[in-house]
Amino acid sequence: MQCSCFQVLVAALALVAGLQLLYLALLSGLHGQDQRSHYAELFQGRQSLPSDGHKERLKQVLASGGSLDASRQFRIYQDMLRGTWDGKHSQDVVLVTHTSLSNLHHTQQLVERWRGPLSVALFAPNAAEVRLATVMVYALAALCAPIRQLVRLHLVCQADQVAAFPELEDHDEFARLQACGDVFAKLSRVGAGQRNYAMDVVNVSYPNNLLRNVARRAVGGHWMLVVDVDMVPSEGLREAFVALPRVADEGTPRVLVVPAFEIRHTRRIPGTKTELLQLYQVGEIRPFYEELCPRCQAPTNYSHWLNLPVGGPLRVAYEVEWRDPWEPFYIGASSVPHYDERFKQYGFNRISQACELHMAGYRFSVLSNAFLVHKGFKVASDFHAQKDAENQRNKVLFRQFKQELKIRYPTSSRRC
Numbered sequence: 001m002q003c004s005c006f007q008v009l010v011a012a013l014a015l016v017a018g019l020q021l022l023y024l025a026l027l028s029g030l031h032g033q034d035q036r037s038h039y040a041e042l043f044q045g046r047q048s049l050p051s052d053g054h055k056e057r058l059k060q061v062l063a064s065g066g067s068l069d070a071s072r073q074f075r076i077y078q079d080m081l082r083g084t085w086d087g088k089h090s091q092d093v094v095l096v097t098h099t100s101l102s103n104l105h106h107t108q109q110l111v112e113r114w115r116g117p118l119s120v121a122l123f124a125p126n127a128a129e130v131r132l133a134t135v136m137v138y139a140l141a142a143l144c145a146p147i148r149q150l151v152r153l154h155l156v157c158q159a160d161q162v163a164a165f166p167e168l169e170d171h172d173e174f175a176r177l178q179a180c181g182d183v184f185a186k187l188s189r190v191g192a193g194q195r196n197y198a199m200d201v202v203n204v205s206y207p208n209n210l211l212r213n214v215a216r217r218a219v220g221g222h223w224m225l226v227v228d229v230d231m232v233p234s235e236g237l238r239e240a241f242v243a244l245p246r247v248a249d250e251g252t253p254r255v256l257v258v259p260a261f262e263i264r265h266t267r268r269i270p271g272t273k274t275e276l277l278q279l280y281q282v283g284e285i286r287p288f289y290e291e292l293c294p295r296c297q298a299p300t301n302y303s304h305w306l307n308l309p310v311g312g313p314l315r316v317a318y319e320v321e322w323r324d325p326w327e328p329f330y331i332g333a334s335s336v337p338h339y340d341e342r343f344k345q346y347g348f349n350r351i352s353q354a355c356e357l358h359m360a361g362y363r364f365s366v367l368s369n370a371f372l373v374h375k376g377f378k379v380a381s382d383f384h385a386q387k388d389a390e391n392q393r394n395k396v397l398f399r400q401f402k403q404e405l406k407i408r409y410p411t412s413s414r415r416c
Contacts, residue, residue, distance in 0.1 A: 054141040081153035085117040098211030099229040102191030119218040121211035125204045144180035152218040209339035235271035240314035254363035255330035260288035262374040299326040317368040322358040327351040347391035348398040355416040
């Protein structure tokens with residue numbers, strides 16, 4: 001009887017110990033689940049989520065506080081998203097661009113058409129946009145596999161703004177985002193009706209050249225094509241350039257010009273030169289800036305390019321002299337001069353860099369079947385009200401910049 005009681009006591013103690021272990025295991029599991037739910041609850045209804053690697057990277061980048069630019073006016077969070085591509089294959093071409101939150105939705109088509117590495121600098125001018133930008137970057141990382149794989153994204157804001165990791169109070173921003181398409185649909189709604197460079201914040205300028213330089217930092221030893229975010233490259237441009245015999249192993253540096261066009265209606269963006277020619281013949285396509293500043297793209301020599309034979313591998317078709325005020329889009333080495341970050345808002349931001357290329361001795365060679373298409377015709381009525389005033393301010397700066405180039409390149413016989 002005494003032995004039996006002892007056995008019952010031992011069994012009871014074992015049961016209690018087992019229950020305690022079970023409780024601790026459940027508690028540990030619930031704690032881990034609670035940590036994961038902080039991520040999951042933002043995407044209500046999702047059955048599975050990607051690994052937390054991108055979440056941890058985002059948290060680390062934000063916790064660093066970013067860094068200030070040279071003027072100490074802007075704060076930079078480099079690589080909030082970091083695509084899995086790297087600098088090991090220097091033959092590749094990185095598509096480099098910049099955008100405000102209202103135009104970030106264009107990156108979806110860029111990723112689909114480019115099918116390779118992209119580097120995007122995103123500008124948020126105030127606290128509300130900084131917070132929304134962080135939320136949307138988080139959503140892109142969580143729900144868009146191609147973005148996670150191909151895009152390196154960097155946030156730029158005013159120096160007195162600090163970005164923070166999304167919290168559960170941001171749940172409403174995520175509630176209806178179930179897939180990648182939902183994220184881009186929301187971004188399209190954010191940008192509806194907004195005009196480029198139209199800043200809603202007083203005394204804040206869109207720092208386009210700073211953004212270009214920030215995005216360039218990710219290029220490493222790759223080649224790069226710097227474009228506006230609402231432009232679409234021709235199909236297979238990246239792959240065709242990678243297959244092109246090397247053109248930079250020469251004594252004189254050069255860039256490879258990609259002719260730019262604009263399209264009236266954006267439902268059908270041409271992918272091949274044959275498609276572009278068909279739309280050009282019916283007036284749906286025209287040279288970029290043809291109405292606003294035909295001289296700005298005239299040296300491209302569109303008539304010659306349009307009459308080149310269609311088909312065959314990508315090649316260098318012809319060479320042209322740079323002349324003011326040409327501002328070509330081009331594929332160049334990562335060593336080309338940086339953009340002057342004093343230029344902000346509208347006017348002279350790209351031509352200043354093209355002018356420096358000319359002064360530095362670069363040649364300008366035009367590619368045969370490659371092209372860019374801007375979404376929509378550029379017309380004066382579409383611009384923001386301050387465009388002309390900004391252009392005049394930057395014109396004065398450009399005159400100063402050209403004098404500085406004479407000092408920077410004292411042996412150059414070229415002038416802008």
